[in-house]
Amino acid sequence: MEAAIKARRLIVRSFAAVILVGAVLLALPITSRGGGFTNFVDALFTSTSAVCVTGLIVKDTWDYWNFAGQFIIMLLIQFGGLSYLTITTFTLLLLTGARIGLRTRITLASQWNVNSLQGVVKLLGFTVRFALLVELIGALLLSITFIPYYLNSRGLAGGIWASVFDAVSAFNNAGFDIHGGFKSLSEFAQDPVVNLTIMGLIIAGGLGFVVWSEIFQKVRQKKFYFSLHTRIVLGVTLALIVLGALLIGIFEWNNPKTLGPLSIQGKILAAFFQSVTPRTAGFATINHGYATLPTLLITMLLMFIGGSPGGTAGGIKTTTFFSVFQYIKAVLTGSSRVHVAHRTIKWSILDTANAILILNMTIAVISIVLLSVFEPALHLHQIAFEVFSALGTVGLTTGITPNLSVASKIVLILTMFVGRVGVFTILTGYIFRPELPSYTYPEEDIIVG
Amino acid sequence: MEAAIKARRLIVRSFAAVILVGAVLLALPITSRGGGFTNFVDALFTSTSAVCVTGLIVKDTWDYWNFAGQFIIMLLIQFGGLSYLTITTFTLLLLTGARIGLRTRITLASQWNVNSLQGVVKLLGFTVRFALLVELIGALLLSITFIPYYLNSRGLAGGIWASVFDAVSAFNNAGFDIHGGFKSLSEFAQDPVVNLTIMGLIIAGGLGFVVWSEIFQKVRQKKFYFSLHTRIVLGVTLALIVLGALLIGIFEWNNPKTLGPLSIQGKILAAFFQSVTPRTAGFATINHGYATLPTLLITMLLMFIGGSPGGTAGGIKTTTFFSVFQYIKAVLTGSSRVHVAHRTIKWSILDTANAILILNMTIAVISIVLLSVFEPALHLHQIAFEVFSALGTVGLTTGITPNLSVASKIVLILTMFVGRVGVFTILTGYIFRPELPSYTYPEEDIIVG
Ligand SMILES: [K+]
């Protein structure tokens, strides 16, 4: 168990270290367009948001930061996304107990050896190659729109830079963009190339490396029987995207400030985009400041659930959501076993899933209460949306981020950090120690509910 | 198990039947001051709110209903409160599994026999006598203030009637009052007799019959070693009241529309009152429409947790909250046992507690989304406050209830019903059947979080 704790502390410390280095660089005059020092809390907020691949911003990435600043932000995103992938997978291997059993079923993982660095190096190689390849394809596709769009205003290099930056940001589910004016992708709401490419990059990064490596492996072997993990990830992801698009489409169809003015195809495209982006990309093609309350609530739910584990996505994860659902069903039927597709899911995994759900809910409530204290002028829906966005490392906003107080910014910095590193990782790495008492007390019942 | 299902259906049907009878009576001209028929949805809302001892009202109880109407509402409250007590305890006895073990530790329960009606009749007798005695004492104390207060406007009978009605409503945690103008007890914010009596009645009803019978028994025997259940109930109740009062006091201290104008003693009294009432009485001595957002959020949390089981209170219950907390701690430490005060709590009880928490959270989210669709003009904090109030059968409001649409009223009627009867009771009584498959599948792990 000591190895697991060390691994968790390594994750916490490596994230914190990179964030601090990024914050110092972004505070220096060399990274801002104005050429002055940047307020340290704002630099820290930006660095945290980039490394935690969130995308909430207090300074517009294009308007405020110069090329050096934008380049550093891109590196921070790439480090946050990729490093997390590898550190996560590395940790999974080090962890004993619930998670290690996974390697017996995922064929790729069978070549990794917990005590050998060779497997990890191989994994790192695969991850980096996969990420760079997908980002390259994404950038090429985006440049079809962005090069002509920016030719007059920013020149050829400007169009290429926007394509590269957005591709890296989208694959890592970071949600940063360099289109200026806090507009995100709203100028491209009806552009099918931009929409489909960004959605593709988001989903590619969000499915998780474990799933992708299995898909690659299985396709190469022409065997199409996927692991339970992969089937749950794909099933829940598809269901949430379709259901989310349907509901958002219904709630915004005639809203003159969002989908209203678009063509029918445009509305459908934008509804799907707004359903994909909360899981947990953070790009937007509508202004959530004008969205209806039902849309904001559905979006908050999607942000809370988030993407899939072992990838670039945040949130409690699709598999956690699925596990809690199965757990509740089992408790209601008085069953002590959860059967899914002719497989049994261990009760300890369900317990972990519950704990993750309830702990994340608790963090969200605490952050919302704190922000409500520090921002007396804001409405609950704005505060809750911002907190779920930070916790799920999403980056969507109703537009309140730049005007928040210093106290609120610090709360959100901590929320982003906890959301990315994981409340479970932090608590089991630093506060809660494995307890295996050798004694036992007599049982006594209490009445609940 | 079949007996447990029958008992659950009995609870659901008996509540529904009494609500319908009440709704019909309240719809008739004989019960309204105006002498006309009352809109059936409003009558149903009022009847549901009374039987479910919630206290949300669409028509002010004093201004709209005549004496017959008020008397019927009081009977519905008494039936809802008392009947629930007895039906709940009856059901606890019928249930096998997690809950039945309780009777081996609570001395009183040892005389009850699951298959004999005699024990239940005895229990019913105790409950009715206890309730009527406490209500009588409460009414006498309240009359010290109410008789002189209403002597000129309503006469002696008016003062007595207000005392009796409020005492019955407070003991049953119903939150109805007959002070007029949707004002609840705000005219008596600084009256110590009214405040302390109402708080006493609320806590007496909210602690649960199981706890009271044990306290009576132990005091008579001069043994002061209480059961785990009672100690948890008392500890959590005390902690939540003090913490709630502290936070609400801080957030409202200088609010000119709530605690601001009061004396220091008045502020402390009102802070405590506003901390006790969300669990789950529903009386108010401040206008929550003017409370700050942090106060509303803290109040929502207290409403969600609610009172203690087997009493007149709603919410997920203090013991459920405590169990979930212990569960999370156990999962974080990798422990398979929960030890509290030298006793072990069965894992199946923790599972039930988790399910209750998550199911109630789910119902709350669904209700909030539905109300957000039906009430485009309302803010999230108003909607969420109303839903948590209905689900916890509390009855506090920011003032939006009378102007809600018919669709929203129906959503709240269902939410109150689910909140009172219990989502667990409904789902296990009607939808989920015990499943004990004789086969088992191989285990396969998935990654969560
Ligand atoms: K993001």
Ligand SMILES: [K+]
């Ligand atoms: K109530």
